[in-house]
Amino acid sequence: MNALVRLAGIMVATTALSAPVLAQTTVVAPSGNSAGTYMDYMKTVYDRGTGSELLQIPIATFDKEFELTPMAAESWSQSEDGLTWTFNLRPGLVWSDGEPLTAEDFVFALQRAATSGYDFAWYWDFAGGIKGWKEVTEGTAEVSTLGLKAVDDLTIEVTTVAPKPYLPSVTSLWYPVPKHKVDELGDDWSLDVSTIVSSGPFEIESWEKSNNSVVLTKSDTYTGPWSPMIDRLELDPTLNAPEVGLPAFLAGDADYSFLNTGQVPVATQRYPDGIRKNAVFATSYISYDLDAAPFNDVNVRRAFYYAVDRDELTSTVLKDIAIPAGSLLPPGYPGYNPDIAAEAVFDPEKAKQFLAEAGFPNGEGFPEVEIWYREEGGYNGAIVPAMAQYLQAEFKEALGISLNIRALPGPEWMDGLRGKKNNIFIAPYEYDYLDPSNFYGIFFNGGRHGYFVPEYDAIVAKADSESDWDTRYGLYAEAEQLMIDQGLIVPLVHPVTIAVVSDQMGGDGVAPNSLGFTQLDRLGHYFFTHITKQ
Numbered sequence: 001m002n003a004l005v006r007l008a009g010i011m012v013a014t015t016a017l018s019a020p021v022l023a024q025t026t027v028v029a030p031s032g033n034s035a036g037t038y039m040d041y042m043k044t045v046y047d048r049g050t051g052s053e054l055l056q057i058p059i060a061t062f063d064k065e066f067e068l069t070p071m072a073a074e075s076w077s078q079s080e081d082g083l084t085w086t087f088n089l090r091p092g093l094v095w096s097d098g099e100p101l102t103a104e105d106f107v108f109a110l111q112r113a114a115t116s117g118y119d120f121a122w123y124w125d126f127a128g129g130i131k132g133w134k135e136v137t138e139g140t141a142e143v144s145t146l147g148l149k150a151v152d153d154l155t156i157e158v159t160t161v162a163p164k165p166y167l168p169s170v171t172s173l174w175y176p177v178p179k180h181k182v183d184e185l186g187d188d189w190s191l192d193v194s195t196i197v198s199s200g201p202f203e204i205e206s207w208e209k210s211n212n213s214v215v216l217t218k219s220d221t222y223t224g225p226w227s228p229m230i231d232r233l234e235l236d237p238t239l240n241a242p243e244v245g246l247p248a249f250l251a252g253d254a255d256y257s258f259l260n261t262g263q264v265p266v267a268t269q270r271y272p273d274g275i276r277k278n279a280v281f282a283t284s285y286i287s288y289d290l291d292a293a294p295f296n297d298v299n300v301r302r303a304f305y306y307a308v309d310r311d312e313l314t315s316t317v318l319k320d321i322a323i324p325a326g327s328l329l330p331p332g333y334p335g336y337n338p339d340i341a342a343e344a345v346f347d348p349e350k351a352k353q354f355l356a357e358a359g360f361p362n363g364e365g366f367p368e369v370e371i372w373y374r375e376e377g378g379y380n381g382a383i384v385p386a387m388a389q390y391l392q393a394e395f396k397e398a399l400g401i402s403l404n405i406r407a408l409p410g411p412e413w414m415d416g417l418r419g420k421k422n423n424i425f426i427a428p429y430e431y432d433y434l435d436p437s438n439f440y441g442i443f444f445n446g447g448r449h450g451y452f453v454p455e456y457d458a459i460v461a462k463a464d465s466e467s468d469w470d471t472r473y474g475l476y477a478e479a480e481q482l483m484i485d486q487g488l489i490v491p492l493v494h495p496v497t498i499a500v501v502s503d504q505m506g507g508d509g510v511a512p513n514s515l516g517f518t519q520l521d522r523l524g525h526y527f528f529t530h531i532t533k534q
Contacts, residue, residue, distance in 0.1 A: 024231040025533040027505065028254050030239035031521050036212040039204065040190035042109040042177050045120040049190070049207060050235045051214045054524055055198035057224050059087060059106070059156075059171035061525045064513045066434055068169050071225055071525070072106070072176070072199075073156075082163030082467060083131075087156040087171070095178055095197045096221050103150035105176035105199075111143050112177060120173075126441045127170045127433060129160040129464075163465040165472075166435035173432065175199075201228050201529050212237050226529040229507055233528055240377060249500060255533070256501040256510075256520065260382055261319040267500045276510065276518035278497045279323065281330050282430035283439070284384060286371075286391075286490035287449050292423040294367060299358035301487025306351035307398040308391070310344065314493055317390045322383050322493035328439050328480060330494040332515055335436030337477045343484060344491055348398040355399055363400025370404040373426040374413035379495040380428045387492060388426060420450055426492070436476045437464050443488065456482050507532040 032050025039049035041056065057072045070076075073087040093101040113121055114136045125133050131147030147159030160167065178197050181189035189195050196204050201224070202216035213236040218228045236254075239245040245257035246267070256276075259267050268275050286304060288295035295301055310324035323331075326341030352362065360366040371391065373384050388405045395403050408416065416422050427449070431438050440460045443451045456479055463475035483489060499520060501510050509530035512518045520527055 026232040026234060027230050027528075027531060027533050028234040028236065028239075028248075029256060029521065029528075030237070030245050030254065030258065031235040031524075032212055032214075032237040032240075034212055034237045036209075038187065038190045039196050039207065040177065040187070041173075041175050042113055042118070043116075043187055043190060044118070047119070049214065050212045050237055051202070051204070051216055051233075053175065053200075054202045054216060054233075054528060055196070055200050055204060056175040057093065057101075057200040057222075058525070059174045060168055061172045062169075062434060062523055063526050064508065064511075064519060064523065064530075068172070068434070069225065072101070073171070076168055078165075078167075082165070082465070083160055085158045085160070085164075085167050086151075087158070089154040089156070090224060091154060092223050093199065094221050094223070095180075095199050096203050096219060097197045098221070099178070099180055099197075100153070101176060101199050102153040103156045104153070105179055106156055106174065107148045107150045108179040108182075109175060109177035110148055111146060112182070114146060115143050123173065123432060126444065126447070127438065128158075128167065129162060129164050131159045131161050162461075163467060165465075165467045166433070166437055169433045169435050172434075198222075200224070201226060201525070202233060205232070226525065228529045229532045230528075246500070249502070255505055256499050258379075259498045259500060261321055264319075264498055271500050271503075274501045274503060276499045276501050276512065276520065278499075278517045278519055278522060279330060279332065279515070280379060280430060280495045280497055280522065281333050281434075282379075282428060282495050283325050283328055283330060284322075284380070284387065284426060284428045284492045284495070285325065285328065286492065287417075287425050287427045287488075289420045289423040290451060290453075290488070292420065294358070294360070294369070295423050297358045298487050299354045300360070301490075303351045303354035303358065303399060304395070305344070305484070305487055305490045306347045306354065307395055308344075308490060308492065309346040309394065310492065311346070313387065313390050313394075317386050318383055318493065320496065321379065321498065322495045325491035325494045327491055328483070328489065329436060332517075333431070333436070333439075334434060335473055335476050337480065340477065340480050340484060341491075351398055355401075360401075366399075366401045368402050368404065369424055370406050370422065371424045371426060372406050372408055372413060372416055372422045374410050374428070375407045376410060379497050383493065383495055384426055384428060391426075391492075414448075417448065418450065427489075428495075436472075440476060440479055443483070451488065453482075453486070453488065456486075456488075504534040505531055506534070 036049040037047045039052050041052040059073045060070050063069050074090045076087045121137050132145040135141035149157040151157050193207050201222050203219045205215040205217045207214045216233045218231050239254050242258050242260040248254040249257035314322050314324050326344030329336040392403045442448050444460050445457050459479040463472050466472040507530050509527040
């Protein structure tokens with residue numbers, strides 16, 4: 001040891017002995033669902049423990065400007081034929097129990113997902129397009145035939161059925177699973193705090209299963225990008241509802257709270273510098289059973305398209321917690337086309353004309369229909385029920401037809417949608433990854449709506465595999481124009497969330513991005529690792 005190093009060691013030791021003990025910084029935040037069984041995103045998305053994602057490091061993720069950022073992978077490349085991707089992992093990543101994190105942990109995560117009835121397996125088919133995925137999930141092929149390979153400890157190879165130029169963004173939802181723990185305990189490894197291991201920026205301290213709240217701490221073993229700037233993070237789903245969250249915030253028991261429409265004026269007056277808005281990359285739209293009367297007639301669908309006054313809906317009924325939606329893609333989302341959005345005007349005369357051409361002048365003879373929507377909390381809970389009532393009144397006034405409303409629990413609503421048990425739905429959808437293929441994929445080759453429109457499918461398939469962005473953009477615009485012209489959907493609104501943030505919080509996480517929006521926990525990995533607390 002040379003003299004300089006010895007001196008540095010003495011200085012560090014002296015500083016450590018004389019430094020005051022610093023208080024831990026803890027942020028308390030609303031997040032997650034009120035119920036969760038497994039603390040493992042790759043086991044179940046819909047029944048996962050709060051904060052599952054923050055415990056693990058994804059291949060890549062998005063920053064506040066929605067720039068894709070390498071995380072577990074430090075680089076990637078695509079083969080000349082576009083079918084094979086190679087992801088190179090960062091050296092030195094470990095699990096919180098000290099075991100090395102390897103390519104095998106990522107490959108194992110998807111192999112298990114394809115064979116264990118994973119409730120999010122569909123994502124890796126339509127978004128990932130991994131070779132053999134459909135056959136393996138349907139049980140007609142062995143898992144060894146999947147287009148996944150751990151070349152060595154630090155190299156993952158992914159083969160797709162067609163060129164997928166956007167695959168790296170899809171990997172923002174690809175987390176590793178600790179194979180060594182599954183080999184030891186099976187899926188039970190993620191049931192108990194004492195056996196849960198993490199690879200991401202946080203470790204788990206406690207988990208209250210009665211309400212799915214968790215306490216996470218800054219990881220001592222994490223060496224990847226974006227190490228947390230706070231010591232502890234308490235995520236409490238009971239604070240999600242603004243009616244609970246804001247009183248907790250006012251009492252100093254929460255560091256931020258989402259606001260409902262009634263709370264916004266009061267919070268804005270009291271905390272003018274603490275208000276944050278986020279244009280969620282989500283869209284609520286009307287969809288149909290295209291095979292069932294009366295919506296098997298394009299004229300009926302076009303009549304509905306022109307019968308919605310989106311400006312009035314968002315400014316009065318929804319009080320600006322949503323903005324008008326003229327297209328499937330929200331403003332700012334890659335591929336958003338303002339020209340198509342501008343076509344969605346309120347034109348009651350044109351709506352009546354289309355309805356008359358369908359054989360229902362002034363709504364005469366139109367059958368009674370019932371629109372189904374999904375019961376849920378969060379921003380959709382504030383928007384969708386009120387919107388359904390508005391549509392009921394609007395369609396009566398503009399078209400002279402009667403529309404009944406029915407709210408269903410999520411599983412029943414989804415079963416009705418997929419099983420075509422009703423002919424008209426309000427369907428909200430929030431992005432899973434940042435590429436236009438995400439939104440267009442939910443109508444591709446059946447998708448979640450059972451739509452089979454060959455012309456649309458052909459355009460989207462061509463766009464999905466096109467590597468030139470301008471050409472892809474043009475193809476997706478063509479697909480959306482077809483969607484509008486055939487009245488496949490009626491875009492309604494894009495949600496906007498409004499929150500109030502404590503002046504004790506700082507850091508880039510709570511600072512608005514270049515568009516003026518603050519994502520808060522919508523981009524959890526970025527937000528929770530880029531906040532400070534005084």
